[in-house]
Amino acid sequence: MPFYEEIAEKYADRDVVVMNVYVREPHAGERGFPEIQNHESYEHKLGYAKDLFKIKNMKKTILLVDEMEQKIHGMLGELPNFVYLIDRDGRVKYKATWSDAEHVDEYLAEMVNNDPAFADKPKLEHTIFTQTASTQI
Amino acid sequence: MQPANNYLRKPTGPMGGMWSWQYLNLIKTIKLVTSKRVKSFYDKFPAIFPPGEKFPDFELKDIEGNIHRISDYLGKKYIVLSTGAIT
Numbered sequence: 001m002p003f004y005e006e007i008a009e010k011y012a013d014r015d016v017v018v019m020n021v022y023v024r025e026p027h028a029g030e031r032g033f034p035e036i037q038n039h040e041s042y043e044h045k046l047g048y049a050k051d052l053f054k055i056k057n058m059k060k061t062i063l064l065v066d067e068m069e070q071k072i073h074g075m076l077g078e079l080p081n082f083v084y085l086i087d088r089d090g091r092v093k094y095k096a097t098w099s100d101a102e103h104v105d106e107y108l109a110e111m112v113n114n115d116p117a118f119a120d121k122p123k124l125e126h127t128i129f130t131q132t133a134s135t136q137i
Numbered sequence: 138m139q140p141a142n143n144y145l146r147k148p149t150g151p152m153g154g155m156w157s158w159q160y161l162n163l164i165k166t167i168k169l170v171t172s173k174r175v176k177s178f179y180d181k182f183p184a185i186f187p188p189g190e191k192f193p194d195f196e197l198k199d200i201e202g203n204i205h206r207i208s209d210y211l212g213k214k215y216i217v218l219s220t221g222a223i224t
Contacts, residue, residue: 004219017214019205020221021197027224036224049200052223063221064197064205072195073220077185086192086216090207095188099219111215 003101007108008060010127014112015088019062022049023073026080042068085111102128 008018022045028038039045042065049065066072076082083099084092085107094107105127113123186192196206210216 004217007217011215015214016217017210018217018219020219022200023220023222025222025224030224033224046200048223052221053200055223056221062205063200065200066197072197075193075195076220080220080222083217083219084186084192086207086218088212088215090192090194090211092186092188092190092192095186104217108215108217 004061005056005058006127007101007105010105010124011108011112012060014115014118014121014124016108016112017062018060019064020058021072022052022063022065023080024066024070039068087111102126 004018004020008016011018025033025036025038025048027033028036036048039048045068046065049063053063064072070078076084077097079097081098083094083096083104085094085104087093093111094103096103109124109126112118192207194206194208196204198204207216
């Protein structure tokens with residue numbers, strides 16, 4: 001699916017960095033993932049993060065690994081699929097508690113197209129994502 | 138032959154897992170929804186870094202062990218920050 005990977009590629013020359021925080025497994029051991037267990041140690045978590053990196057075929061996405069105490073995830077509200085768009089000055093431009101590929105792309109395109117630094121570059125068009133599970137990762 | 142206590146087993150249809158029988162227990166559900174913990178979470182949630190607010194700085198290691206800080210990218214890059222998990 002890797003929709004964040006697509007975003008990272010699309011905006012690679014527009015100073016956009018895509019970061020993904022690997023957090024706890026929300027459905028460990030449940031239907032469809034019987035072999036995935038809750039993390040026992042940081043090394044265990046890191047191993048799963050490396051698997052995710054391979055599964056999603058990440059090339060441009062930075063995959064961060066949260067600490068065992070869920071420090072960052074807790075700070076951000078502990079939701080499994082949030083998304084934040086942060087401006088150059090560190091202010092939140094867009095936030096969703098459940099990320100949607102269409103919305104993320106729409107807001108990013110607007111931010112980048114209105115940026116005077118890219119005035120000489122062609123305007124980026126809004127991508128229509130066709131995956132039904134647009135919210136994955 | 139079916140075991141006698143077959144009706145006690147969890148349903149294994151497509152709606153198993155999250156929506157299993159224990160979540161259909163109405164009293165439990167009402168207790169959970171009206172509990173102070175859940176209420177306070179949903180009350181405060183919109184207040185966590187709404188649009189226009191300064192995003193906090195933090196640092197985390199990536200899978201190769203390099204440390205990334207939010208402040209390293211400020212003034213240079215737009216950041217798309219999300220979470221990931223295998224399940």
